[in-house]
Amino acid sequence: MNGTHVTTITAPEPPVWNRQRPSRMPSHRYRDVYSRVPVPLTDRDWPGRRLTHAPLWVPVDLRDGNQALAEPMDPARKRRFFELMVRMGYKEIEVGYPSASQTDYDFVRLLAETGSAPSDVTIVVFTPARRDLIERTVDSLRGMPNPVVVHLYTATAPTWREVVLGKDRDELKRIILDGGRDVLELAGTLPNVRFEFSPEVFNLTEPGYVLDICDSMTELWQATPERPVILNLPATVEVATPNVYADQIEYMHKHLARRDSVILSVHPHNDRGTGIACAELALLAGAQRVEGCIFGNGERTGNVDIATLALNLHAQGIDPMIDFSDIDEIRRTVEHCTRMPLHERHPYAGDLVHTAFSGTHQDAIRKGFAEHRRRARESGVAESELDWRVPYLPIDPADIGRTYDAVIRVNSQSGKGGIVHLLETGYGLTLPRRLQIDFARHVQRHTDTTGTEVTAAGLWSLFRHTYLTEPSTVDSVRLTGLEATGGDTPATRITLTVDGHEHTSTHLTTDPVEALTTAVNEAGIPIEILGHVQQSLDSGDCGEDRRALCLLEYRTGSERGWAAGCGDSAPAAGLNAVMSAVRRAHPSGPGPFRP
Ligand SMILES: CC(=O)SCCNC(=O)CCNC(=O)[C@H](O)C(C)(C)COP(=O)(O)OP(=O)(O)OC[C@H]1O[C@@H](n2cnc3c(N)ncnc32)[C@H](O)[C@@H]1OP(=O)(O)O
Ligand SMILES: CC(C)C(=O)C(=O)O
Numbered sequence: 385m386n387g388t389h390v391t392t393i394t395a396p397e398p399p400v401w402n403r404q405r406p407s408r409m410p411s412h413r414y415r416d417v418y419s420r421v422p423v424p425l426t427d428r429d430w431p432g433r434r435l436t437h438a439p440l441w442v443p444v445d446l447r448d449g450n451q452a453l454a455e456p457m458d459p460a461r462k463r464r465f466f467e468l469m470v471r472m473g474y475k476e477i478e479v480g481y482p483s484a485s486q487t488d489y490d491f492v493r494l495l496a497e498t499g500s501a502p503s504d505v506t507i508v509v510f511t512p513a514r515r516d517l518i519e520r521t522v523d524s525l526r527g528m529p530n531p532v533v534v535h536l537y538t539a540t541a542p543t544w545r546e547v548v549l550g551k552d553r554d555e556l557k558r559i560i561l562d563g564g565r566d567v568l569e570l571a572g573t574l575p576n577v578r579f580e581f582s583p584e585v586f587n588l589t590e591p592g593y594v595l596d597i598c599d600s601m602t603e604l605w606q607a608t609p610e611r612p613v614i615l616n617l618p619a620t621v622e623v624a625t626p627n628v629y630a631d632q633i634e635y636m637h638k639h640l641a642r643r644d645s646v647i648l649s650v651h652p653h654n655d656r657g658t659g660i661a662c663a664e665l666a667l668l669a670g671a672q673r674v675e676g677c678i679f680g681n682g683e684r685t686g687n688v689d690i691a692t693l694a695l696n697l698h699a700q701g702i703d704p705m706i707d708f709s710d711i712d713e714i715r716r717t718v719e720h721c722t723r724m725p726l727h728e729r730h731p732y733a734g735d736l737v738h739t740a741f742s743g744t745h746q747d748a749i750r751k752g753f754a755e756h757r758r759r760a761r762e763s764g765v766a767e768s769e770l771d772w773r774v775p776y777l778p779i780d781p782a783d784i785g786r787t788y789d790a791v792i793r794v795n796s797q798s799g800k801g802g803i804v805h806l807l808e809t810g811y812g813l814t815l816p817r818r819l820q821i822d823f824a825r826h827v828q829r830h831t832d833t834t835g836t837e838v839t840a841a842g843l844w845s846l847f848r849h850t851y852l853t854e855p856s857t858v859d860s861v862r863l864t865g866l867e868a869t870g871g872d873t874p875a876t877r878i879t880l881t882v883d884g885h886e887h888t889s890t891h892l893t894t895d896p897v898e899a900l901t902t903a904v905n906e907a908g909i910p911i912e913i914l915g916h917v918q919q920s921l922d923s924g925d926c927g928e929d930r931r932a933l934c935l936l937e938y939r940t941g942s943e944r945g946w947a948a949g950c951g952d953s954a955p956a957a958g959l960n961a962v963m964s965a966v967r968r969a970h971p972s973g974p975g976p977f978r979p
């Protein structure tokens with residue numbers, strides 16, 4: 385065993401409440417990180433630190449991301465991606481591996497010959513430690529008007545030394561320093577050039593050895609605060625919990641020579657799904673620069689996702705210094721260039737990440753939005769500027785150019801809050817609380833039966849089918865006459881046709897709902913109106929000229945129910961609501977709902 389400071393953990397006997405049993409997988413074939421590499425730090429500062437500002441971000445989509453694609457980007461795609469990164473505000477961009485392919489070489493030439501990159505953008509090119517390939521790399525940079533970084537890499541971890549490169553520690557160090565000398569000789573006179581070294585698989589390399597190589601490189605390249613060297617320490621294959629990477633970075637941060645002449649950079653991959661955590665803890669541990677890919681494309685499970693990292697800062701009140709205010713345009717471009725779709729649950733950018741289906745979340749979000757609007761009104765601060773505290777939404781979707789349309793969607797997991805939200809935002813409909821509860825039961829039955837989502841339009845359709853029954857010639861009770869009468873004493877005359885027999889009655893009221901209810905009762909149909917509210921509909925959803933809506937609660941015997949009516953005026957809507965209630969209480973029967 386190589387590791388130090390390891391507490392050997394023997395699995396305890398499982399407690400009685402844990403019935404898990406050994407799996408059939410050969411987990412014994414793998415070794416934890418502590419037995420693969422010494423993890424030297426015992427006295428660590430990173431756990432007590434906080435993130436306070438954005439690091440220097442360096443997208444490597446055009447190199448590391450690109451080399452992981454089944455179909456690497458063509459020149460048009462590379463260019464489109466590069467232009468996106470420039471628009472977003474990245475100032476240091478790794479544009480390719482010029483010795484690897486003609487496309488990569490040509491892209492660097494394009495930037496050099498056209499001068500199309502803004503002058504404050506540094507162009508990074510990547511090369512292995514082989515003289516012929518370094519020559520080709522440097523050649524690609526001829527005439528480049530921008531500042532450049534030549535990025536040299538070689539794997540340093542024991543397995544790579546033994547299995548891949550066939551070199552011992554000293555031989556490998558010599559190869560790396562030779563590569564460093566070649567870079568200096570071939571690129572050292574380029575105007576505005578700096579150098580970067582990556583000990584590939586840093587995270588599995590002995591700390592003392594990698595520290596020695598890094599110090600030798602900064603000495604060779606004469607790192608100064610004016611012309612610092614970038615030391616990029618990759619977790620090429622992620623093998624440990626993020627605290628281990630943080631320890632490794634803090635160890636380097638504290639022990640590197642010429643620390644003030646080094647830009648300490650990290651380059652996590654995401655094999656364990658903790659690339660983001662590795663990068664964040666590495667920043668706490670002293671890293672100043674982060675390499676990764678926008679949305680995390682890259683070898684295997686990808687490079688660390690620098691979009692998520694940046695928006696994580698934003699969500700903590702720290703400006704990431706990169707503009708994600710049109711996330712969907714960024715996403716479209718990245719998807720086009722990589723030919724890979726983003727997962728619906730991808731942090732910040734996925735289709736579903738601002739959406740709640742579940743009832744209690746929807747209820748909280750709806751209340752949160754209402755509170756946000758109220759606070760904005762009362763404080764006079766714009767909604768888009770006001771501090772954000774809507775439950776379940778870590779950031780305001782509007783910050784990244786998203787609308788609120790998809791925030792609440794209704795299915796069988798939803799409750800009345802979500803239903804009400806969709807009817808409110810889609811149709812301007814505010815349901816009384818008891819009607820919300822009643823309608824939610826109908827929606828639940830519907831979504832349980834179909835197993836599918838129901839849209840705002842679907843909800844409105846179900847609402848109409850349930851409460852807003854329209855008159856039909858087969859109705860046993862029909863309103864066939866209505867007239868305002870009386871001179872000194874205003875009254876309303878009602879004519880009903882009940883099972884083919886006419887009933888006319890006069891009522892000393894001008895309230896048509898009251899008059900019609902009494903008439904219905906006198907015609908032998910018991911129904912009591914418990915209350916009604918009038919609303920106006922936002923659009924002609926009931927018919928262009930019928931924008932008044934009456935929502936009415938009734939009782940027949942021990943049964944309570946709700947009905948609704950539309951009309952061109954509040955009285956007309958009221959009458960239709962009463963007749964709707966009569967039809968619901970004494971149905972000649974609407975058929976089953978079909979959305
Ligand atoms: C973690 C990373 O992302 S590292 C970057 C990986 N990216 C890429 O590999 C994409 C581009 N690569 C390529 O186009 C090619 O691999 C090239 C042009 C670099 C080299 O191609 P080839 O000469 O055909 O060699 P090949 O691809 O087989 O590479 C392996 C050789 O490079 C050596 N090698 C690997 N890494 C390095 C390095 N950093 N410096 C020097 N030599 C290296 C290997 O030991 C092996 O040598 P061998 O042939 O003597 O055994
Ligand atoms: C920085 C280079 C060597 C890299 O892509 C890696 O190690 O993952």
Ligand SMILES: [Mg+2]
Pocket residue numbers: 448618620651653687
């Ligand atoms: Mg990488």
